[in-house]
Structures are given as structure tokens and as C-alpha cells.
Amino acid sequence: MIKATTYDFDAIVIGSGITGGWAAKELCEKGLKVLVLERGRDMPAGTGYLGEHAPSWKLPFNGKPERKLWEQDYPVQSKLYAFSSQNIQFWNNDRENPYAVDEGTPFEWYRGNVVGGRSLMWGRQTYRWSDEDFKANAKDGHGIPWPVSYEDIAPWYSYVEKFIGVNGKKEGLPQLPDGEFQKPMPWFAIEETIKARLDKNAPDITLTNARTAILTEDLPGRSACHYCGPCENGCSSGSYFSSQSSTLPAATATGNMTLRSNAVVERLEYDKETGKISKVHVIDAKTKQRVTYSARVFFLNASTVGSTQLLLNSACEEFPNGLANHSGTLGHYLMDHFLGIGVAGMYSENQDSYYFGNRPTGLYIPRFRNVQKQDEDTNFIRGYGFQTMISSGNWMGQLNTRGFGAGLKDTLSKIPPTWTFYMGGFGECLPQERNRVFLSKTKKDRFGIPQVAFDFAWSDNEKAMAKDVKSQGERIQKAAGAAYSMAFGDTENLSAPGAGIHEMGTARMGDDPAQSVLNKHNQAHDIPNLFVTDGSFMASSSCVNPSLTYMAFTARACDYAVTQLKAGAI
Amino acid sequence: MNRREFLECAAVLISGTAISRFASALSEEQRVYLASAPDYTSQKADFFSPEQRKVVAAIAQTIIPRTDTPGAIDAGVPHFIELMVAQWFNEEERDIFQEGLKDMGTRIPREYGQPFDQLSGEQQLSILEAMEEAASDSPWYAQGNIRRAWVSDAPFICQIKELTVWGFFTSEVGATQVLQYNVMPMRFDGHAPRTPGETSWAPFNFYH
Numbered sequence: 001m002i003k004a005t006t007y008d009f010d011a012i013v014i015g016s017g018i019t020g021g022w023a024a025k026e027l028c029e030k031g032l033k034v035l036v037l038e039r040g041r042d043m044p045a046g047t048g049y050l051g052e053h054a055p056s057w058k059l060p061f062n063g064k065p066e067r068k069l070w071e072q073d074y075p076v077q078s079k080l081y082a083f084s085s086q087n088i089q090f091w092n093n094d095r096e097n098p099y100a101v102d103e104g105t106p107f108e109w110y111r112g113n114v115v116g117g118r119s120l121m122w123g124r125q126t127y128r129w130s131d132e133d134f135k136a137n138a139k140d141g142h143g144i145p146w147p148v149s150y151e152d153i154a155p156w157y158s159y160v161e162k163f164i165g166v167n168g169k170k171e172g173l174p175q176l177p178d179g180e181f182q183k184p185m186p187w188f189a190i191e192e193t194i195k196a197r198l199d200k201n202a203p204d205i206t207l208t209n210a211r212t213a214i215l216t217e218d219l220p221g222r223s224a225c226h227y228c229g230p231c232e233n234g235c236s237s238g239s240y241f242s243s244q245s246s247t248l249p250a251a252t253a254t255g256n257m258t259l260r261s262n263a264v265v266e267r268l269e270y271d272k273e274t275g276k277i278s279k280v281h282v283i284d285a286k287t288k289q290r291v292t293y294s295a296r297v298f299f300l301n302a303s304t305v306g307s308t309q310l311l312l313n314s315a316c317e318e319f320p321n322g323l324a325n326h327s328g329t330l331g332h333y334l335m336d337h338f339l340g341i342g343v344a345g346m347y348s349e350n351q352d353s354y355y356f357g358n359r360p361t362g363l364y365i366p367r368f369r370n371v372q373k374q375d376e377d378t379n380f381i382r383g384y385g386f387q388t389m390i391s392s393g394n395w396m397g398q399l400n401t402r403g404f405g406a407g408l409k410d411t412l413s414k415i416p417p418t419w420t421f422y423m424g425g426f427g428e429c430l431p432q433e434r435n436r437v438f439l440s441k442t443k444k445d446r447f448g449i450p451q452v453a454f455d456f457a458w459s460d461n462e463k464a465m466a467k468d469v470k471s472q473g474e475r476i477q478k479a480a481g482a483a484y485s486m487a488f489g490d491t492e493n494l495s496a497p498g499a500g501i502h503e504m505g506t507a508r509m510g511d512d513p514a515q516s517v518l519n520k521h522n523q524a525h526d527i528p529n530l531f532v533t534d535g536s537f538m539a540s541s542s543c544v545n546p547s548l549t550y551m552a553f554t555a556r557a558c559d560y561a562v563t564q565l566k567a568g569a570i
Numbered sequence: 571m572n573r574r575e576f577l578e579c580a581a582v583l584i585s586g587t588a589i590s591r592f593a594s595a596l597s598e599e600q601r602v603y604l605a606s607a608p609d610y611t612s613q614k615a616d617f618f619s620p621e622q623r624k625v626v627a628a629i630a631q632t633i634i635p636r637t638d639t640p641g642a643i644d645a646g647v648p649h650f651i652e653l654m655v656a657q658w659f660n661e662e663e664r665d666i667f668q669e670g671l672k673d674m675g676t677r678i679p680r681e682y683g684q685p686f687d688q689l690s691g692e693q694q695l696s697i698l699e700a701m702e703e704a705a706s707d708s709p710w711y712a713q714g715n716i717r718r719a720w721v722s723d724a725p726f727i728c729q730i731k732e733l734t735v736w737g738f739f740t741s742e743v744g745a746t747q748v749l750q751y752n753v754m755p756m757r758f759d760g761h762a763p764r765t766p767g768e769t770s771w772a773p774f775n776f777y778h
Contacts, residue, residue: 050602050603050604051604051605052605053605053753053754054603054604054605054607055605055742055745055751055753056740056741056745056772056773056774056776057609057610057611057740057741057742057745058604058605058606058607058608058609058610059604059610059740060610061610061654061657061658062610062611062650062736062737062740062741063736063740063775063776064654064658064736064776064778065778067658067660070778078778083778084775084776084778085604086604086775185758186758186759186760187760188760188761189760189761191760226754226755226756227755227756227757227758228753228754228755228774229774229775230774230775351764352763352764353760353761353762353763353764354762354763354764354768355758355759355760355762355771356752356755356757356758356759356762357752357755357756357757357758357759358755358758358771358774359758359760392770393770394739394749394770394771394772394773395735395739395749395770396739396773396776396777399732399735399736400710400711400712400728400731400732402702402706402711403702404632404633404695404698404699404702405632405633405635405695406635406637408633408634409634409635409637409641409748412735412739413639413739413748413749413769413770414767414768414769414770415764415768415769415770416770
């Protein structure tokens with residue numbers, strides 16, 4: 001008689017960030033008993049947000065960086081704009097949890113190290129991919145064809161948008177499909193001036209609200225934004241989407257979720273007899289105790305780099321080059337968006353108005369190059385979008401003004417007499433085999449797990465695109481009537497790879513098992529009970545911020561996995 | 571949630587009771603609620619001599635004087651400077667500062683017959699202006715030199731000016747009585763009418 005196998009859990013989700021939270025919610029709501037493993041510390045919603053609403057005079061050194069601590073413990077993370085004394089507890093300690101920065105090529109890997117992961121500090125930009133994005137690989141031959149179309153994923157975009165709450169404005173553009181939006185956030189007067197001029201002088205340019213996962217209308221258990229400004233310090237009113245504000249409470253409400261923090265997954269164990277993953281090996285980050293958990297299905301949501309590191313480190317007899325890696329593509333085709341190239345314009349209009357409240361997002365200029373067809377005047381394929389920001393400035397930007405006394409005090413205190421409209425390009429990155437994550441042969445972390453290293457170079461396509469970002473940015477600022485404009489960023493030396501914090505690829509999906517790790521359901525071609533639904537599944541990068549797409553694919557994969565489980569196919 | 575409910579909720583979250591109530595949920599790596607922490611400048615400083623304190627206060631007040639609104643001394647800036655020099659500066663920066671302050675302590679009485687803090691406002695101003703003129707080659711004054719933590723070899727006059735300006739506008743007095751401050755606006759209005767001479771909003775995050 002065959003003994004029925006018993007499992008510790010129906011499903012194990014590794015990671016509790018943007019996609020891990022979604023996997024937990026979906027699987028729990030479908031009735032599975034789910035264990036969520038998070039390598040980072042516990043981070044209770046609200047009560048864990050230690051720096052929220054803290055005034056400058058309460059901060060260490062009144063807001064100047066904690067130099068010694070940052071240099072010693074956060075040399076990578078502290079390069080980021082969003083890192084501060086007010087949210088330092090969210091970030092990975094680079095000294096305790098290093099990666100092999102001196103192997104391969106430089107790569108900035110920004111990581112959370114708490115429950116919720118980077119969903120706590122993300123930029124909240126939320127855009128759908130277009131039909132053209134999903135067809136791009138098949139059309140121009142870079143990367144492999146996507147096995148999923150816009151029509152396949154569109155209902156899942158809607159499903160996710162309604163739950164997370166996205167504010168935005170419908171524009172009817174084929175290159176940036178509209179979604180399920182809450183009412184858009186209001187505009188600065190100068191932004192309206194700029195839009196009116198662009199409508200007249202540059203009709204190919206659409207200036208619209210940045211579509212942002214911040215509530216402008218209450219949702220159950222979450223309040224509309226109170227406009228304090230720095231979302232990245234955490235939000236106890238749950239006004240922006242995070243695992244804490246949204247998905248983890250939903251998963252908790254089912255009574256089906258067990259969440260373990262400080263649970264570092266060392267490797268997945270493959271069972272040759274069943275051809276499936278049988279269990280995970282976990283190390284307690286505090287006690288270093290080892291434990292294993294078994295389950296029927298496994299979801300990897302440990303972030304692009306984290307999940308691939310885990311698969312590479314789970315190599316076994318059947319998969320000597322990394323788990324589910326019969327194709328040999330695991331770790332390869334790493335992508336990121338380049339950023340930091342753009343144009344700032346100064347405007348002297350609308351000096352009779354100022355602002356009240358801190359709108360925690362900007363406006364967006366959707367892709368306008370090579371839309372539907374290749375433009376005759378471009379020497380690159382695919383495209384880019386502009387994220388924009390309005391600033392009227394304050395004392396900090398004039399801190400080195402010459403002079404003393406009442407005059408200086410006046411200059412520094414009063415509203416500066418111009419508006420600055422920043423436009424920063426975010427460019428699509430082509431998938432290249434050479435761009436990869438790999439395991440260091442010599443360096444291990446404190447748990448004995450090999451550290452990851454990176455090998456990444458921008459292609460000529462991205463460099464050509466970056467030049468166009470500058471020239472088109474200048475054209476747009478001129479059309480908008482800027483009194484003065486200045487391009488910024490080095491188009492020869494693009495932003496440090498990783499700095500876009502849109503690292504994706506490395507376990508791409510495709511129809512051909514010889515060329516991809518995952519099938520169209522985010523299921524490993526080689527291992528039916530293994531799903532990877534964080535950014536590592538991406539087969540190309542589009543130019544829009546990717547988190548919404550990760551969430552939509554996660555929800556869709558959960559639906560498929562549960563159907564398959566019920567049918568006895570897994 | 572309306573504004574009142576929100577503030578009540580926020581008050582619970584940041585109050586001392588919340589810290590003890592939730593302490594068990596927070597790991598030892600996590601720190602105190604910054605919003606209920608003591609001010610940075612509530613610490614004692616014991617770095618300058620009494621004479622040096624007078625000079626530093628006089629310099630700070632010359633940089634940002636009391637007008638119809640509070641000035642650097644009202645905002646506790648001299649104490650902030652002493653703390654930053656003692657705690658935040660690295661050795662090289664501290665040496666530059668101390669050298670500069672020592673020079674003020676010996677050169678000014680020699681040239682003017684009295685210590686800096688005893689001179690007239692006009693004399694103090696012209697001394698600082700001359701120091702700034704002499705330092706004008708420093709990259710500290712470069713146009714784009716804003717988005718950065720510090721210029722490590724900046725001369726004394728730049729160091730004390732930056733600490734004064736920073737300490738003033740990030741102080742409670744500077745941020746709330748000179749600039750505009752509102753941690754809980756509850757709405758956004760991009761057409762708020764501007765009044766003549768209106769001061770800017772105190773910033774909520776800081777270049778590093």
C-alpha cells in the first residue's frame with residue numbers, strides 16, 4: 001500500500017515583498033495553508049515605522065547623514081535617495097549581508113531586509129505594459145518571444161489595480177494602456193501651464209499624472225493620502241500599497257498564513273523520484289538553527305537576484321548548474337532601466353501661486369519614440385518615458401549663497417522665484433546573455449551561502465537612446481516655454497547598473513524549454529511544483545516601472561497553480 | 571479616516587506608551603520612534619571653551635540675525651555647531667575648524683583690540699565678508715555643489731556657514747517660525763495663493 005505523503009504546508013512562499021505578499025494573499029484566499037518565509041526582520045505595520053513624521057530637529061545631526069554608520073554598515077544602500085535615518089531599519093545591512101562587489105562588474109543592489117521588503121520603500125509608480133511591449137522581442141529578435149500577450153494579462157492588471165489602489169488619469173494611449181484608476185492627484189499651476197503649451201507646440205507629447213499606487217480615495221482598512229510627503233519612511237495609514245498595508249493583512253485574515261521572519265532559505269531540495277521540490281532548508285538568522293519545511297508547491301518571491309541566487313545555490317545531481325536550469329539560461333539576461341539622464345527647465349510663470357501639502361509623486365510623459373513603428377530619425381529600437389517632478393526649491397538648494405545677515409536670511413527663507421521642471425528618462429534595456437548574476441566561487445555570507453556577483457554592461461542601444469533622451473528632453477522643455485534648460489547625466493557612462501532598482505530577468509519565461517527557465521504560467525519547465533513570480537521571470541524590460549506587471553503575473557500564476565493542484569497535476 | 575482620527579492614531583503610535591506596549595514586537599536592532607525622541611540638540615556639549623562659545627555665537631548670529639523673526643541664537647544654532655564639530659566632523663574637518671576658531675581668537679583681538687563677539691555688527695560683518703572673499707575659490711561655492719553631504723576640505727568660514735544655515739532651518743524655531751511647517755497637510759493644492767514675501771515649506775528630506 002502506498003503511504004499518503006503528508007506535508008508541513010500546502011504552499012511555501014519565499015519572500016514577503018511586493019510579489020511574495022501577493023502570492024501569500026492569493027494562495028491563502030484560495031484555501032491553501034501557506035508558510036511565508038522572510039529572511040529579514042519582523043516589521044509590524046505602523047508600529048515599525050520608526051521615522052514616520054519625524055521632524056528635522058529630532059533626527060540624528062538634524063538630518064545630516066550618519067556618516068560613520070552609513071559608511072561602515074550601509075555603503076551600498078546609503079547611495080540611494082530614499083535611504084535615510086528615518087527608514088534605516090528597512091534596509092539591508094551591507095556589512096552583515098554583503099554581496100561580492102569586487103567580482104564581475106559594479107552593480108548597485110538595493111535590498112530590504114524586513115518583512116514587506118522593498119514594498120515599503122518603492123517608488124510606487126504603477127504602469128501597465130502595452131501589447132507592443134509583449135510583442136517587442138518577437139518583432140525585433142532581441143530576447144525570446146514572450147509566451148504571454150497583453151490580452152492574457154489585462155484582466156489580472158485590473159484585478160491587481162482594484163486591490164492596491166492606483167491613482168491616475170485615462171489617456172487612451174496604445175503604448176500605455178489605461179487601468180482601473182482612483183481619481184488623479186491635483187496638479188501644480190505651473191504643470192498646467194506646461195501642459196497647455198505642450199498640447200499646442202508638441203502634440204506628440206502627452207503629459208499625464210504619474211500613475212501611482214497611493215490612495216486618493218479610502219479603501220477598506222486604508223486611508224486616502226494625507227500628503228505628508230516621504231512615503232519611503234512607511235505609512236501608518238496604509239495610504240500607499242505595501243505588503244503591510246494590503247496583501248499581508250488580507251492573507252492574515254484567512255487564518256491560513258504562517259509568517260516566519262529571520263528565516264533565511266539556504267536551498268530547495270529536489271526529489272529525483274517525484275521530479276518535484278520536496279522541501280526548503282531554512283537557517284534562522286538569529287540562532288543559526290537549521291530547519292526544513294515540506295510543501296506541495298513552492299513560490300519563489302525573493303526578488304530577482306535573491307531568487308536566482310537560491311536556484312543557483314540549489315544545484316544538485318539532476319541540475320548541476322542550478323535548479324530548473326536545463327536550459328542554461330538561469331542567471332542570464334539580467335536587465336535594469338537606465339536613469340539619471342534628463343533635462344531640467346526653469347520657469348518664471350505662475351509666481352502668484354505656491355502649494356499646500358506634499359504630493360508624493362510627479363507627472364509622466366509616456367513613451368513617444370518608435371511607437372507602433374520605427375521612427376525614421378532614431379538610431380535605436382524600443383523607447384523610454386520621462387518621469388517628471390516640480391520643485392520651487394528652498395534654502396537647501398542655495399546653502400552656499402554668498403553673503404551674510406538679514407539679506408542672506410531673506411534669500412534663504414523666501415520662496416525662490418522660479419519653478420524647476422525636472423524630466424528624467426527611464427529607458428528600456430535589451431536582454432543580453434552576457435548580463436548576469438552568478439555565485440562567487442570564494443565568498444560566502446555568514447550563513448555559508450555563496451555570495452552573488454554581477455556582470456553587466458549597457459548595450460549601444462541604451463547609449464544611443466540616452467542621447468535621444470537629452471535631445472528630446474531639450475525639445476520638450478523648449479516647447480513648454482522654459483526660460484532656461486539644462487541637460488544632465490552622462491550618456492557615455494550610463495547610471496550604475498542596478499541603480500534603477502528595476503533589476504529583472506535571470507530566470508526568464510518562454511515557450512521553449514531549451515531557451516527559458518519558466519513557462520507562461522511562471523512554472524519551471526523542469527519542475528512542475530516550482531513557480532518564480534518576482535522580477536526574475538521577465539523576458540524583456542519595457543521602459544515602464546515593472547512592479548505592477550510582477551504583481552499581475554503573480555496573481556495569475558497562483559490561480560493556475562491552485563487549479564493544477566486541485567486537478568492533481570502538481 | 572479624518573484628520574482628527576488620524577492625529578489620534580499617530581499620537582498613539584508615537585507616544586511613549588506605544589513604545590513600551592510594542593517594545594516586544596520590535597527587535598533590538600530597531601530604534602526609538604524618532605518623532606518622540608529628544609531633539610538632537612538636547613544633548614550636552616563640552617567641546618568649545620567659554621570664549622570660543624561667544625565667538626561662535628557671534629558668527630552664527632551675524633550669518634543669520636534676529637530680524638522680525640528669530641535668528642540663529644534664538645534657534646540654538648551655536649549649540650548645534652558645537653555638537654556637530656564634536657560628533658559629526660571627521661578629524662581633518664575638526665582640525666580645520668579648530669584652526670579657524672583659534673585664528674579668530676588670536677587674530678581678531680590683535681587687529682581690532684577686542685574679541686570678535688565684542689565688536690560692532692559692522693566690524694563683524696566686514697570680517698566675515700573678508701574671510702568669505704579669501705575663501706571664494708573653494709569648491710564649496712561651486713554652483714552645483716548642493717546635492718552632497720559635505721566638502722571635506724572646505725575652509726572654516728564655509729564650515730561654520732553651512733552648519734549655521736543647516737542648524738537654523740532644521741531647528742524647530744527655524745522650521746516652524748521662519749519657514750512654514752505642516753507634517754499633516756491632509757490635502758494637496760497646487761494653486762495655493764502666494765502672499766508677497768512668503769517663506770518656503772521646510773523640507774522633509776535631506777540631500778546626502
